[in-house]
Amino acid sequence: MTRNSLAEKNCSLARALDVVGEWWSLLVVREAFFGTRRFQDFVDNLGIARNILSSRLKRLVAEGVLSRAERADGGVDYALTPKGEALMPVLVALMQWGDTFANAEPAPVVLTDRATGTPIAPLSVRAADGRVLTPQDMRAVPGPGADAQLRARLMPRSSKR
Amino acid sequence: MTRNSLAEKNCSLARALDVVGEWWSLLVVREAFFGTRRFQDFVDNLGIARNILSSRLKRLVAEGVLSRAERADGGVDYALTPKGEALMPVLVALMQWGDTFANAEPAPVVLTDRATGTPIAPLSVRAADGRVLTPQDMRAVPGPGADAQLRARLMPRSSKR
DNA sequence: CGGAATCCGTTCGGATACTG
């Protein structure tokens, strides 16, 4: 299995990518964040092919990222579940990185704090005590779910780098 | 153009995905974070096909995410550039989400603060003043780079939701 | 060791048409 093999890997990142790493998935999730709920609106706003959208929605619903509800008038609403809302940091991280490094300057969309109307802060990785960490400040260590191979790969190099 | 059309879109997220959204890209970046630098090590650690790795490395170098340097002994080193290191929040966000929602419980890898050895904090989106924001606390507004269509889509819905 | 090149099956994704 080409893609699914990723999910089997001993890696949370691969697992996450297996769920939302497909080409349109995160765009669909972002649309949902923006308030889009109808099939047709997704099509119009994203310019996505209908069969692909159908496939992505199905997958996201199956994974519990979106909920699907038929309305009284026959329409169908897709909305983010808590699991889907938990993807916010992922979206924000990607958007901010895109704005900073991969864009032709002017940000098309700005996320603001509803209370103050001011833009949100740049995401930063922090220690448990709140200190902002750089990549050099961090270290990857085997967790409880690490297999032997992974453990061997992460432990030995004491502080080489 | 199938994929490239994404990059043309008026959306930082799409731009970011165009660069690091391909199937192996973020895994490669994560490996680089873990200290992997040699072609063969990427192959061994990720189980990626050599031609695909070659393609991804080339792209990431071209995009300025990785640097490529030939060493005295003829070997080649790939390392993260600042632009690549700036992807850390993206990786962390995905890993944490995967750990929390898409995994069979035990985290295979734990990122720790090198100074204290304790796990890093969960990522959270914050307002400019540091308050933690929920998705409901946020609002997407058109930025300076928004086109007419996007502007029309983001403005009108005053506070509906 | 670090690729480039080729082969080949699978999948992706757009377009279109059809259904309820």
Place this chain on the structure above:
DNA sequence: CAGTATCCGAACGGATTCCG
């Protein structure tokens, strides 16, 4: 409106081979 079904070209990705 919300899909489903089909077609088809393009891309992906693995395996293998060859090379400096």
